[in-house]
Amino acid sequence: MSKKGNLVLYTGCSGVGKGTIMKQLLKRDPFIRLSVSNTTREPREGEVDGVHYNFISREDFIALADADGYIEHAEYCDNLYGTPKKQVEEMLADGFDVFLEIEVQGGLQVMEQFPDVLSIFILPPSMEELEKRLRGRGTEGEEVIQKRLREAEKELAVSPQYRYRVVNDTVERAANEVLAILEQHRSSCR
Numbered sequence: 001m002s003k004k005g006n007l008v009l010y011t012g013c014s015g016v017g018k019g020t021i022m023k024q025l026l027k028r029d030p031f032i033r034l035s036v037s038n039t040t041r042e043p044r045e046g047e048v049d050g051v052h053y054n055f056i057s058r059e060d061f062i063a064l065a066d067a068d069g070y071i072e073h074a075e076y077c078d079n080l081y082g083t084p085k086k087q088v089e090e091m092l093a094d095g096f097d098v099f100l101e102i103e104v105q106g107g108l109q110v111m112e113q114f115p116d117v118l119s120i121f122i123l124p125p126s127m128e129e130l131e132k133r134l135r136g137r138g139t140e141g142e143e144v145i146q147k148r149l150r151e152a153e154k155e156l157a158v159s160p161q162y163r164y165r166v167v168n169d170t171v172e173r174a175a176n177e178v179l180a181i182l183e184q185h186r187s188s189c190r
């Protein structure tokens, strides 16, 4: 991958608040871009095709995977998710730091391909707090919540493999910490 910007692997369990932190990062740093993933999941209320995700059929997803069109892809809670190569390569070539907001199976694939990737894992203050946030979001039914909590425990077990772990106690503090990590990484790459 030809690159000018930095690739940033950004992972956190479902409900941890990584999307809210991401919004702050995008607002506060003009050199950050977020990769838009392809998914076979149904859109949630308010989600816009091409903005939050590219919502595509399983058939189209598999066709792009067969054509080697993804940096990584994975199945999570019965849906497929993947990072399209072309878009990320273009943003990196334009000098942006590109965040991949992805789960751990994809994260491990990225670490293997790019051993020097800046990897950041967003942790909940506790499992109790994570459950509270998942329920508070009100976007998933009980069965999906239970499934996501089980996934979260597995994901937390992988978190030590990430270079940095940031606790989302408050959005502002966590966003500050991520920006400081990124700034330090930028200076070390200059």
Ligand code: 5GP
Residues within 6 Å of the ligand: 012, 013, 014, 037, 038, 041, 072, 073, 074, 076, 081, 082, 083, 101, 102, 103, 104, 105, 106, 107
């Ligand atoms: P959600 O359904 O809540 O939007 O996402 C479920 C999980 O899939 C989250 O952990 C999210 O970060 C992850 N995810 C989103 N896009 C991708 C992707 O392109 N690849 C992988 N591996 N995971 C993704």
